Amino acid sequence: MTMNTVKFEKLPDRLPPVNTVGWVAWVKQNLFGSVSNTIITLLFFYLIFLYIPPFLEWSVFNANISGSDRSICDENRSGACWTFIKVRMEQLLFGLYFAQNPDQMWRPIMAFIVFGGLLTPLAIDRTPYKKWLLLILLVAYPIFFISLVGGGVFGIPKSDASEWGGLLLTFTLAFVGIVLALPLGILLALGRRSKMPVVRSFSIIYIEFWRGTPLITILFMASVMLPLFFPSGVEFDKVVRAMIGITLFQSAYTAEAVRGGLQALDKGQTEASMALGMGYWQQTIFIILPQALRISIPSIVNTFIALFKDTSLVSIIGLLDLLKIAQNSSRSLDWNGYDIEAYMFAGLVFWIFCFGMSIYSQKLERKLDTDRNVE
């Protein structure tokens, strides 16, 4: 008997059919998957064809950027007038005081650079000593910022906050808002979850009061009524008044964000720390807050985005923030008629900051999600 030895040999893998991989499959699946899908795709192609080229032509290819007055833009009306933005850039970024004193411009620029230098490592995962960095940013940096930009110390010429403007003012208002609102918000969030009925109800009333009112009314109140609340000797700068209003407003939103973190925290943490014999403040400071704050960072960032956008409302009470300076410039004799460029520039600056922050908060949220799943 002879045995036929059958040799099994693995044949080389065959290539998948052309229409299930590569760009062909991708196009088929994502653009022309069904009849309705095809119709939608064609419609969008048509819309893109209709609007994108003229827009690019206006904003890029035909745009004016050279020169230093409106004559060059007036000759070529088919393109955007970026010359206007270029000429007014200093005002738009730093306000009238620094635009008038170009030799002092290094101060806000330096302040921004230091801010960027502190912030960038925070956004990177593997940075060591993040907590300390955050602490420096929230405590030491504001002092540095005020003494550098505000001046009046170390022989730096003084510039009152009322003379700041543009992006600098927008940034200052938003940053002050978040730095001062954070501790207040944490206390309120703890208060809202307190077992003491009086503390709890005061916190709830406070939070819901500020959350129920539009910021513009609060700013009105700050600018018209605050002087009535304090004795004649106590005077506040207009900017400071806006800051007070913004901080009170923002603390309510921060409180809600922190409360979300507190609620998400496992009850076992409290129980375990109680079992160890820790008091309320020991528990809160060493066990609860570090974990809860970490969870609530994405929502805090989201409230900060909202605040950053909302600072534009100070233009209604007469402060020269980025939006107001952009608008004033486009209404001035030198550049009137170029509104779209002014609004687009201001919008773009706001957008870059807000979009950047929202990307960061989404990233954090995803990271927190996976962290928790691993646990």
Next chain:
Amino acid sequence: MVKGIIAFGQYFLLDKIVGRSPSNIYQNPKFRSAIIQAILVFIVFYTFYSLYQTTVFNLEERGIKTSTSFFDQVAPFKVGFSPFLNFELGETTYIEVFYIGVLNTLLVAVLGIIAATLLGFFIGILRSSNNWLAQKFALIYVEIFRNMPLLLQIMFWNFAIFLAFLPPPKQSLEFGAFYLNGRGLQTPVPIVENNFLFKVWLGILIFSIIASFIFRNWAKKRRDQTGKSLPVLGISLSVIIIIGISSFYILGKPFAVDLPVLGKFNFKGGGQLPLPLFSLWFALTVYTSAFIAENVRAGIASVSKGQIEAARSIGLTRPQMVKLIIIPQALRVIIPPTISQYLNLTKNSSLAMAVGYEEVVAVWANISLNQTGQALIIIAMTIIFFEICSLFTSFILNIYNRRIQITER
């Protein structure tokens, strides 16, 4: 002395509350929390009291008289847009100006909520569609509009786009009986001519709507029993429309339509949606729809894959699956944050000042405040109005949350 008081309190109060005598009274948690709360109450009331004192003192010292007597004074200015209350120069009082402002706020809020919901759902559905282009378009839309300040958007649309590009009334853009120009949008409005017949017609219409609800319940029962379903919405809508139109003619046209006609300066007649309202409404809609679209996307994404697979495995068609499985579950996630967005939209309508729409902050907290100088009362009333809106919203939210909790069991 102090010791005596403590012993007294301990004996009469604490022993009753706590039921046992603590070794050291300061370590009794109830006692401590009572003290802390008492101090807090004291601080808060003291702060308010001294604020009140200073304010009264300041008002007196600066010769400002605060009273509500101006409510009944005739408003010395004109409010241009008051569709609900008739504004009569020289007769309308300040308090009526407040009502007009409130109504105008509610008007733009309602218009904005309707439009933002429709647009938001549309964009949100595009965002979750299979089509890559549609998805990306929706993504870009959402990211552009929710990351720019609303005030900037309102001003952009009003000053840079609508005012700059819309024609004067004489060269209005025509859309049938609708006209769009630098003054705003002019629409036809129905005028009731014969009151009784109009009521009859309205009655017929309401009756047919009620009938369609009964029909819906019947169809649902039938489906539960027999498994056969009917296109309920299509049938009811077409029946209502047919009945409405035919009875309209049978009753001899109980109302006519008032068309806007070009006068010397403006359009006369018809409904006038002034440009400030139009710009504000447009900007609020676009801005809020971006947030609602995001809620819709999250809602659809929250429906677990298992649900969809299960629906497929029992043989539901795609429309059935969307209607019966995805939407009911997604809505539970979508609705609460969307209701909060409605409140935000209402609060955001206060930015109307920038473009001159006459809502409550503009006519009351700005114009009336300027003319009367009564900052305290006016700002307080404005805040109370918005607080009521906010309370109303949380009330609705609570009801909704309780309802879905009950069905969940």
Next chain:
Amino acid sequence: MKKISLLLGAFALIGFTYSSVATASTLEEVQARGELVCGVSGGVAGFSAPNDAGRMVGIDAAVCDAVAAAVLGDADAVKYVPLTAAERFTALSAGEVDVLSRNTTHTLTRDATLGVNFTYYNFIDGQGFMVAKADGLSSVMDLDGASICVQAGTTTELNMADYFRNKGLDYTPVGYSTSTATREGLEGGACDAITSDASQLAALRSETADPSAWTMLPEIISKEPLGPVVRQGDDQWMDIVTWTLHAMINAEELGIDSSNVDAMRADSPNPSVARIVGSEGETGPSLGLSQDWAYQVIKQVGNYGEVYEKHVEPLGIARAGSVNDLWTRGGIIYSPPLR
């Protein structure tokens, strides 16, 4: 218990300091500060607006300069605070500014209820209407049924309401929060006419893309005496601001201006002139100021006519024969004698 009573004590202390802030007179405060804080509009050409170098200039800003020159001897020692129409009176009565020089109309209600005092007038204005030339309108009576752009919350709005009601005309107001926005509204076709003080209309017209396309209607429907305002309850300060304005007007009457004031001071036979430039009389000390206060005003800021010519004429508002001319030339700018 000890802690609590300590806390109570602390609060009582805060409350005490709270209600006992000493109030010095405005003059002393300004002199101690070395700077005059002056509320202006900051955005109305000809009245107060930043020039190319960023300094606030205009007829309202000049009042601030003049008061600073009189009180501190230095017209540059001024801090200008731009104020919106809504916050101006609160800012003044709360002591944030020493003088409010922000094209503010003098009315009874404001005088009686807002805790402020009006001093004198630096510009006599009146409300007018501006329309497109192409519309061919010749009178406000032609505006029946028109939409009219107006700055919301101003007396302008009230005057218009009164006037139209009185004449039985119908109109639709379109209220914006700033005057530049009303101009944009008019240019963009949101309204048929724009109303404001005549001086402001002239300024707004110069900002339009084509100033020749707009024209003013002949009617002036209101009296708008504009002038600096001070807090109630400080009579000395009120006198100082009032007489600073009077000094500028008197100087023009007497022919003293910034270029010849030194020569006049050296030798002028006219005792009126000598009193103004401070070589005779006790005008300064009786106000609590230095002997040469009026001299400083004229030397550093100029007389009323100079200021007007420098800031208001460029807007296209002629002075000769108008109400803003001196009483000796047919106007109503008049000042009590400085003696």
